[in-house]
Amino acid sequence: MDFSLLPAALWLTAQITILSALIGMAAGVLVVLARRSRVAPLRWLAIAWTDVVRGVPPLVWLMLVFLGVGVFTPLGAAVIVFGLVASAYCAEIYRSGLEGVAKGQYEALDALGIPTRTGRLRVVVPQAAVISAPAVVSYVIGMVKDTSLASVIGVAELTFVANRAANRTGDGITPFVTVGVLYLLLSLVLALVGRAAAARAESGWAA
C-alpha cells in the first residue's frame, strides 16, 4: 500500500472529528437550553430533535445530506452530519450534568439573593461542565470511529484510503491493520487528554 497517502487521510479523519465535536458541543448547548426553556414549543422541538437524530443511523443521515440535499462537498456533509448527531448526544449529556448539580447549590444561590442568571453561569454551569466532561470525551472517542462512515460518500479519510489500497493490491491485511492502529492511537490520545483534564478538575473540587 502507498503509505504516503496516510498523513493526509489521518488529517482528514482528525479534521472531521474535531470540527464535528466542536459543532456538536456548541449546538448541544443550544439544544439543552431549548430543552429546559420555559417555552413549551421549544422544549418539544428539542425533544423531537434528540429523538429523531439519535433514532436514525448516521450512515442514513450521511447519504441523505450528501446525496439528498446535494449541495455539500463530501467533507462538508460529513462534518455537518456528525456535528448535528453529536449535538443531540451532547445535549443529553449536558442535561444529566445539570441534573447532577446538587440541589443545595441552587438553594444557597437563592438564599443569598443572587440573581438567577449569575448563579447559573458562575455556579451551576461550571459544575455541570465538569460532571459532563467524561461522557463528552467518551462520545468523541466513539465519534473518531464513526468518521470511517464518511468513506462511503468519498471522503479520502483513513478507511477510504485503506479500502482503495486493498482493492488495488488484493492485500486486505496491511491497509486495514495499519489504519486500525491509527484509529486506536487517535482514541488513546483522546482518552489520555480526557483523563488528564478530569484529573485536573478533580484535584480542585470535583472530588
Added chain:
Amino acid sequence: MSLLNTTPSPDATAAPGGPLLVVDSLTKSFGDHTVLRGVDLHLDKGEVVALIGPSGGGKSTLLRCINQLELPTSGQVTLDGTPLVSTRGGAVVAPSAKALLRVRRQIGMVFQSFNLFANMTAEQNIVFAQRAALGTGKDEARERARTLLERVGMGHKAGSHPSQLSGGQQQRVAIARSLALDPRVILFDEPTSAIDPEMRSEVLSVMRELAEAGMTMLVSTHEMGFAKQVSDRTVFLCDGGILEEGPSRSLLEQPTHDRTRQFLRAIAEG
C-alpha cells in the same frame, strides 16, 4: 472579637425595642399535608431564639418560609415593619424575582449541608456572594472575605475548595459567607447536625460569638447545651405548631408540657 460590622445599615431604623422579625399566623401545606398550622413568632433585634422539636415537626419549613425558599400557604412575615410575603386580596402570591432578592439579601441562611459553592475556594465563595448579590467591588469584597475568614478561624484555608475541608470548617466558611451580606437576621437550619460530634464545638463557638456581638439569630437545633447557654428564648415546635416557648433555661429545665418533657428526655437519652 466582634464578628459584626458595627456600623448600622441605613435602614436600621426600627422602633427601639420593637420586634425585628415577626411571623404571623404562618401556615404551609404541601398538597394535603399540612406542615405548619398557624405559627406566630417574633424576634427582637439582637435576640437569639432556639427552635427545637422533633424531626418533621416543621422547623426547617418554618425557616424556609421566612426567607421564602418555600412559599407560605398563608400568613405574613414582617422584617422591621416591612411585609415580606406578597399577597393579593389576602391570598399569598408568588413574589416578583426582584422582591425575592431583596428579602433574601436581608435574611441570612446557614444550611445543615453547608451548601458552599463546590467550584469555588472558601474565599471565592465569599467574594462571589458579595459581588453577585450586592455588587461590591472586587478589592473590597476580597478584603472583607479575608477579614471574615480570619474571624471564623478559617483564614489559613482561604484557598481551599469545600471538598478539601471538614464539615465544621465548611460550616464556618458558610457562616462567614452569610455574614458578608450584612443580613439583619440569620436563620440557622440545624447547622451542626451533619458535622461529626467532635467538630461541632468549633461551629457552635463561632455562633456564640455572633450572638454576643448582637446578631439576631433564629437557630433550629438539637444542641440543647447551645440552646440553654446561648439562646435567650427557646421555642418548641411540634406537629406544625408552637407548643411551648419561653426563656431558654426555664423551658429546657422545667418544661410545662408533657410533649416537651418527653422530647427533652428522648434527646437527653440520645
